[in-house]
Amino acid sequence: MSKGLVVLAYSGGLDTSCILLWLKEQGYDVIAFLANIGQDEDFDAAQKKAEKLGAKKVFIEDLRSEFVQEFIWPAVQANAVYEDRYLLGTSIARPCIARRQVQIARQERAQYVSHGATGKGNDQVRFELTCYALYPQIIAPWRIPEFYSRFRGRKDLMEYAENHAPSDLYQMTKNxxxxxxxxxxxxxxxxxxxxxxxxxxxxxxxxxxxxxxxxxxxxxxxxxxxxxxxxxxxxxxxxxxxxxxxxxxxxxxxxxxxxxxxxxxxxxxxxxxxxxxxxxxxxxxxxxxxxxxxxxxxxxxxxxxxxxxxxxxxxxxxxxxxxxxxxSPKSLYNEELVSMDVQGDYDPCDASGFIKINAVRLREHNRLQGATQKKL
Amino acid sequence: MSKGLVVLAYSGGLDTSCILLWLKEQGYDVIAFLANIGQDEDFDAAQKKAEKLGAKKVFIEDLRSEFVQEFIWPAVQANAVYEDRYLLGTSIARPCIARRQVQIARQERAQYVSHGATGKGNDQVRFELTCYALYPQIIAPWRIPEFYSRFRGRKDLMEYAENHAPSDLYQMTKNxxxxxxxxxxxxxxxxxxxxxxxxxxxxxxxxxxxxxxxxxxxxxxxxxxxxxxxxxxxxxxxxxxxxxxxxxxxxxxxxxxxxxxxxxxxxxxxxxxxxxxxxxxxxxxxxxxxxxxxxxxxxxxxxxxxxxxxxxxxxxxxxxxxxxxxxSPKSLYNEELVSMDVQGDYDPCDASGFIKINAVRLREHNRLQGATQKKL
Amino acid sequence: MSKGLVVLAYSGGLDTSCILLWLKEQGYDVIAFLANIGQDEDFDAAQKKAEKLGAKKVFIEDLRSEFVQEFIWPAVQANAVYEDRYLLGTSIARPCIARRQVQIARQERAQYVSHGATGKGNDQVRFELTCYALYPQIIAPWRIPEFYSRFRGRKDLMEYAENHAPSDLYQMTKNxxxxxxxxxxxxxxxxxxxxxxxxxxxxxxxxxxxxxxxxxxxxxxxxxxxxxxxxxxxxxxxxxxxxxxxxxxxxxxxxxxxxxxxxxxxxxxxxxxxxxxxxxxxxxxxxxxxxxxxxxxxxxxxxxxxxxxxxxxxxxxxxxxxxxxxxSPKSLYNEELVSMDVQGDYDPCDASGFIKINAVRLREHNRLQGATQKKL
Amino acid sequence: MSKGLVVLAYSGGLDTSCILLWLKEQGYDVIAFLANIGQDEDFDAAQKKAEKLGAKKVFIEDLRSEFVQEFIWPAVQANAVYEDRYLLGTSIARPCIARRQVQIARQERAQYVSHGATGKGNDQVRFELTCYALYPQIIAPWRIPEFYSRFRGRKDLMEYAENHAPSDLYQMTKNxxxxxxxxxxxxxxxxxxxxxxxxxxxxxxxxxxxxxxxxxxxxxxxxxxxxxxxxxxxxxxxxxxxxxxxxxxxxxxxxxxxxxxxxxxxxxxxxxxxxxxxxxxxxxxxxxxxxxxxxxxxxxxxxxxxxxxxxxxxxxxxxxxxxxxxxSPKSLYNEELVSMDVQGDYDPCDASGFIKINAVRLREHNRLQGATQKKL
Missing domain, CATH: 3.90.1260.10 (Argininosuccinate synthetase, chain A, domain 2)
Known part of the structure; x- marks a missing residue:
């Protein structure tokens, strides 16, 4: 008898293929879900592979439009950059993928969702916080000792899994x-x-x-x-x-x-x-x-x-x-105001008052420090 | 009789030359002060020019080392960038220059300091806040109506003054x-x-x-x-x-x-x-x-x-x-800890607890929103 | 001939009465505007006084409802407190009063607005920034040398003006x-x-x-x-x-x-x-x-x-x-979740993982400091 | 044979007494550590109780002075208040107590530290983050299923444990x-x-x-x-x-x-x-x-x-x-500067420039909104 139905975030690669097999071995029925968010992938081949591995159903979903509009556009509005440098590419994809996965799980009346993210990374968190926000039951094989102690030694699987840093590192950009x-x-x-x-x-x-x-x-x-x-x-x-x-x-x-x-x-x-x-x-x-x-x-x-x-x-x-x-029709740049030839609606003398008032505090500070010299 | 002694931040250019002359015309004695903070300038020629224009003394001071160490280095430590893009080059130079100018004013027992910054810019503020913090009396001709109404029309002066945006814009960098x-x-x-x-x-x-x-x-x-x-x-x-x-x-x-x-x-x-x-x-x-x-x-x-x-x-x-x-000998990057092959001093199972506790708040939020579905 | 029409923020007190007279003396026509924002004031008496002093018109406006709803309520939402202690009473009233004053100025086609705030306080700024945002021309007598040098010596006026700190300090609260x-x-x-x-x-x-x-x-x-x-x-x-x-x-x-x-x-x-x-x-x-x-x-x-x-x-x-x-029907407080008797939908073991993962960073820090002792 | 030596943060109450017994039952040797941080406690009685329960050693340590100077004083400097209201009393005590406990563990060559904080509270985190920062091995019985499933039902223990909210709530303050x-x-x-x-x-x-x-x-x-x-x-x-x-x-x-x-x-x-x-x-x-x-x-x-x-x-x-x-000798309050009678080193006219320059941005904003009316 089945332990229940699992919707697995399937990548088409070796690691989630292993997970698919392992879940079946553990007695679950598995639905494979593969999101197209613009990655370079042979989706037909992945579908066939998942079916061959015993997936009960395979969902291949084109999420590209909603990914761009609902996830990337807000990041553009925010000038989103993590730690001054990282533009958050994959991080933004996770909630988009997990949201759809939860929808499929609900629609298919699955008891569980599962994913191939490792136990030391960010993606497990991104995936699961989305799921917990939307749906409760998660199987994370890479944090299950029977799974990871069995597969950890397998060089080939590991090599694939490490492919977050693939040998041909850059796929979208030319040198x-x-x-x-x-x-x-x-x-x-x-x-x-x-x-x-x-x-x-x-x-x-x-x-x-x-x-x-x-x-x-x-x-x-x-x-x-x-x-x-x-x-x-x-x-x-x-x-x-x-x-x-x-x-x-x-x-x-x-x-x-x-x-x-x-x-x-x-x-x-x-x-x-x-x-x-x-x-x-x-x-x-x-x-x-x-x-x-x-x-x-x-x-x-x-x-x-x-x-x-x-x-x-x-x-x-x-x-x-x-x-x-x-x-821009909404520009706040006012050429006349900023020009050095035209005075515009601006009196340079006002700047004296502005500066002096801004200096009140600084002078008080210095008065106390005893640093201000008297008029000579 | 002299109205007093002024230390003028002199650039060697047309605008501060005009100011030098105008200050003398107004009855002040003028000391010209030209700071070398690494700009491309013929300092000898500037010295001669200032003397010819009637400066009582000319100070040409090499501030490059203190500029780098006391002003640029703290900005490097801070990753200082204004509005996400501007690296603050000239802004950092102002307090360095003004500090020395105040020192000269004190040493020469001058009553005033003066500068050629215009009445619409940032540099007047940077210059004068430093001065007010350290020394009180400032003459800012570009905010004095008699000065700016007289010189505003002079196309040649203006053109020079506008040279914050010179025709050959870039002087340090190749295209x-x-x-x-x-x-x-x-x-x-x-x-x-x-x-x-x-x-x-x-x-x-x-x-x-x-x-x-x-x-x-x-x-x-x-x-x-x-x-x-x-x-x-x-x-x-x-x-x-x-x-x-x-x-x-x-x-x-x-x-x-x-x-x-x-x-x-x-x-x-x-x-x-x-x-x-x-x-x-x-x-x-x-x-x-x-x-x-x-x-x-x-x-x-x-x-x-x-x-x-x-x-x-x-x-x-x-x-x-x-x-x-x-x-780095002080690196906090721990290859073993982050490795997918070695477990290191890290138990992946802990991540489950970490995620679940982080999700407590999200689930409560959803409970209230009525959005969480019960186990199916 | 009149220099123009001024709408004066009139308080009924000595200081703005002086200003009213002085503005007339300077050749302006004056409209007195007195806002009721809940202060303890004899508005009829104030009206008569303003008329007697020569105000062309007197506007007494009950702004209490809009003051509470449009200004105090947002401050309540914000838990607005300045510098950890000041609850911003009068500060919030200024924009409310100035807004109405500008409306009257527009409606009466006045060229100017005026107020009795002194040159060292916050209220001048609050008043005028509102006006500049909405309407351009302001007369601030307390910053006009002819005015303040004339009235500064007048002990009685001064005493009134100082009444920001009246002898009977507290009017609303009992000891x-x-x-x-x-x-x-x-x-x-x-x-x-x-x-x-x-x-x-x-x-x-x-x-x-x-x-x-x-x-x-x-x-x-x-x-x-x-x-x-x-x-x-x-x-x-x-x-x-x-x-x-x-x-x-x-x-x-x-x-x-x-x-x-x-x-x-x-x-x-x-x-x-x-x-x-x-x-x-x-x-x-x-x-x-x-x-x-x-x-x-x-x-x-x-x-x-x-x-x-x-x-x-x-x-x-x-x-x-x-x-x-x-x-509250919107409470996020969950008695069952927080109870020590009921486990609720919460596994205490998760806290171990949560704490350990939060400690990863601290342990790395200590590893580097050489402070962590090995297992004994 | 002993499973190892544990230093237990002992309160003298029923809950940590249960833990002491349980740890012994599990095969550990136990050192009881009771910190005096100013609480109302009969320390002699607690010592005897711990000994009677089988503690190998009992440490009763007066940490009051270091608690005040090293923990409370920095909180005073910070005006430390959590969520605008909570003054953090017990929160500050935890690292002080845990630090000493770790010192004792090191000195006594204990393998473990243990505490009675429950699995849903903050204190477990405060205690253990301090320990992980300083020392690695922790036993937290309230998160160990065998412990909490055994004691959860025990009304008397629970009642004590709930005494974070004792019936006589306030012990230090009069109504x-x-x-x-x-x-x-x-x-x-x-x-x-x-x-x-x-x-x-x-x-x-x-x-x-x-x-x-x-x-x-x-x-x-x-x-x-x-x-x-x-x-x-x-x-x-x-x-x-x-x-x-x-x-x-x-x-x-x-x-x-x-x-x-x-x-x-x-x-x-x-x-x-x-x-x-x-x-x-x-x-x-x-x-x-x-x-x-x-x-x-x-x-x-x-x-x-x-x-x-x-x-x-x-x-x-x-x-x-x-x-x-x-x-204060370091006061930045300058009575003369702020006085309305004395002008001091302050020209009220400067405030006009200050306000106008502050308004530049607001007027530009309104210009764009089409809200600014022209001079009438």
Missing amino acids: PEDSPSEPDVLEIDFAKGVPVRVTHVKEGTSKDTPLELFCYLNEIGGKHGVGRIDIVENRFIGMKSRGIYETPGGTVLLHAHLDIETFTMDREVRKIKQSLGIKFSELIYNGFWYSPECEFVRHCIDKSQENVEGRVQLSVFKGQVYILGRE | PEDSPSEPDVLEIDFAKGVPVRVTHVKEGTSKDTPLELFCYLNEIGGKHGVGRIDIVENRFIGMKSRGIYETPGGTVLLHAHLDIETFTMDREVRKIKQSLGIKFSELIYNGFWYSPECEFVRHCIDKSQENVEGRVQLSVFKGQVYILGRE | PEDSPSEPDVLEIDFAKGVPVRVTHVKEGTSKDTPLELFCYLNEIGGKHGVGRIDIVENRFIGMKSRGIYETPGGTVLLHAHLDIETFTMDREVRKIKQSLGIKFSELIYNGFWYSPECEFVRHCIDKSQENVEGRVQLSVFKGQVYILGRE | PEDSPSEPDVLEIDFAKGVPVRVTHVKEGTSKDTPLELFCYLNEIGGKHGVGRIDIVENRFIGMKSRGIYETPGGTVLLHAHLDIETFTMDREVRKIKQSLGIKFSELIYNGFWYSPECEFVRHCIDKSQENVEGRVQLSVFKGQVYILGRE
Whole structure:
């Protein structure tokens, strides 16, 4: 008799294939679920493989559009970067995949969900916090001693599992040394802080659905070797690990969004929003997408983006993104006000008072320190 | 009879030359003070010019070493970046220059200090807050109506004054399109969060005094077109302005320091320090170097750097800095702990408890939202 | 011929009466505007006085309801407290008064608004930032040398003006030493973070319009001497000043709101909201109610209050507010979960994993410090 | 043969007595360790009881002085308050007790430490994070199924264990309704942010060692019913719990320290320090006293206290602490500067410029919103 039905997040690779087999061996029925979030994968082959391994059903789901719109776009609005450097690619995918997996589990009346994330990584947390937020029962074989003590020694499985750091590390981006010696110049239009159109200036082509737009930026960014990093990062579970990442499209969008945001957002709103963005990045990284605080922060960040609208022109070249210019109907940049030729609605004498009042506190401090000299 | 003695921050250019003449015309005696903080300038010619214009004395002071050690190094420790992009080059120079100017004013028993910063910019604030913190009397001609209404129309002067954005914009950095097609690979050694040696791996040469080291990074960074930005930024006085900056050496150091810092600093210390660094950047930008809060923040950041020590290897190429690796006797990276082959002093089962306890709050939230489904 | 029409914020007292006269003397026509925000004032007498002094028109406006709902309620939601102690009473009134004054100026086609706030205080800033945000032309006599050099010597005027610290300091609150020796027990019902009803448990009476409710809390709080403070605070213009305040109703609401908020709000949302509340308090104090950042923060705080609903029972006695209990349909307090008798949906063993994973980082830190001892 | 030697944090009560017996039953040798941190306890009786139950050794250690100086004083400097209300009494005691317990374990060459904290509370975390930071092996019976499933049903034990909320709730504080109808007036002298002397003004007595001083404030505060709260709080493990606390001395010190700090500390330093204090409070509550981030924050807060020096006069009455006045050689309060009679070194006209420049940003915002009306 079956111990129950499990929906397994299946990757098509060796590790989750082992898990599929092991779950069956343990007496479970298994549904394999493979999410397409844009990775390079032969989904047909994976389907056949899962069936051959004994999956009762196989779900292959194209989540690319919802991944871009519901997960990547909020990260763009937030300028989400973890620890000043990591653009959070896979971290953002986890709640998207787990949400669908829970939906399938409910629909198929499965008792369990399962995944192949290891016991020392972040993905187990990201996966399971989403599940616990939405659905209770999880089987995590890599934390089950009978499983990991049996498979730990298996060199071939291990090698695959380690493929978070595959030998051919970069799959989306060219080596900048081998990238074209001519830049591509793009224009990205934003509305409410998300990109709504990208145009290749020279070729005159443009993309305007979220998925196409994002894929196109990945393609152009990748072609020019944009967005590669080799970092040490702090995992949620308290250890430091080395990560090698590539985020070509995300890097282009980060530069463009930072630019249009500063152009259209009040300075003090920007400061508050910046700290919310840092918090948001940490929440994503740690797996708290589906948490009350993350919902709250997302709402606030979204609110801040109301006027983040306009066009950024940029060039992509040899691993770099250069902002060339920007324009916006919501611009707070006032050429007349800032000009040195025109006085505009601004009296330079006011700056004297501004500075002196700002100095009141500093002078009091120095008075006390005995450091201020009297008028000579 | 003289109205008093003024120490003027003299640049050698047309604008402060006009100010020098105007101050004399107004009845002041003028001492010209020209600080060498590494800019490209013919100091002899400037000295002669100032003398010819009637300066009573001319002080030309080489502040480069103290600028690097006392001002740039703390900014490196802080990963100082204003509004996510601006590396604060000139902002950091102001308090260094103004401090020396006040010293000269005291020593020469001058009644006033004066400068050529305009009435709409940040530099007037940076200059004067330093002065008010250290010394009281300032003459700011660009905010004196008789001065600015007289000179505002003068196209030639204006053009010079506008040279914050000179026609040949970039002076330190090559255009990445024209930069070498071979990277340079450097190793930078840090101790207490500041660079103590830079080595060119292939050439085997190295620099280890602060000034030489920083100049060398400017040279290598500049050769490869590193650190150019075109941004809109928020001035302290409340307007947005466009800025075009180049910070080759600073950009190399920012990447290297971020890397060695994350390698050697505890995650939670890093978070707290990150927010102090953001505060510090804002204080520098707004001109509050000499303020009690900036002294406090500098102290705290310096404290955080005690273990930031080690060597970063990086490559500089076509406008980009790529981290290649890092090593440190103070590393908190524990290969065994993070390895998937070795269990180390870590039980994967603990992660289950960790995740479940982290989920308690999320489940309570969902319980209230009525969203959690019962076991099927 | 008239120099133009001025709408003066008139208090009925000596200082703004002097200003009224002086403005007329200077050649302006003056409209006197007196806002009723709940202060103890003979409005009829003030009206007659203003007319007698030559005001062209007198507007006496009851702003109490909008003051409570649009200004005090958001401060309650925010737990607004400046520098850990000051509950921001008058600071919140300024934007409310200035907003109406600007409306009158527009409606009456006045060219100017004017006020009697002194040149060293916060109120000038609060008043004028509101005006600049809404309307441009301001006359501030206390910063006009001809005015203040003329009136500064006048002991009687000065004495009045100093009445921010009147001899009979407290007007709303009894001295706790003389207050009743029996507590009053109240129940306050909240919805979306604002009070919607207050009930006197023993007397069975209740109030449920915002204005009545707030006045009632002022009355009960005042009767028991609640909300008196004597503090030194930091003014926006950089000096420290002493302030003596009484906020009886506000203090009762702060305690009650803190309690129901913690009861119904997720811990992590609370943390983020707490820092927004501190920011909000600073913005109010400094006069930035009508600023993009304050609008943004108000929106975010309001969002956080969606589930802040329920009833708090408290006792008011001898200057203190004691929380007696709370209940809420949105409570996140789960008696079963927290009970020591019932295990509930919680496995204590999970706590071991939680603690051990939290300790991973600490142990790594100690490993490096060489402080961890080996197993004995 | 013994399974090893355990140092048990023994309270003298029923729960840890059960644990002592159970550990012996399981085959361990047990050393009982009872810390005196000022609680009301018959230590001799406890010693005898532990011996009778079979403890191999009993350590009774007076930690009161180090508890006050090394743990409470830093909390006073920080104005440590968790979630705006809880003064962290017991939370601060845990690392002090655990540190000594680890020292004893090392000295006695014990393999294990053990404690009686339950599996749903904060104390287990506070205790064990300290231990993991200093020493590795912990036995937590309340998380061991054989233990808690055996004892959970035992009504008597449970009742004792529940005594975190004993029937006679308050032990240190009188009910304010029954407290004296005469206030006591105290003067507290601070140096570097910690109290160095307390004087009873009327009686002329004073205390100046940390322990005596703190005990005296507990006594006076307790006599007047100061520092009682009934709150719901958020535990680190994710659940909300109700807590009833009394912190008489801590409450007096919080009020006094807040006052002298604002008097002597620069406004902007205060803001930064305030957020560090909030972080510090959270770290203490969650059990991270011995963590790199807590060490860092403590260092920074201590640095901020350099000038926090002076005398606060206050009255304690009917549950309240009223600040009566303060004086300090390091005061930043400048009576002349703030006076309305004397202009001092301050030109009111500067405030116009200050306000106008602060308004630049607001006017730009309104310009864009189309809200600013032209001059009429």
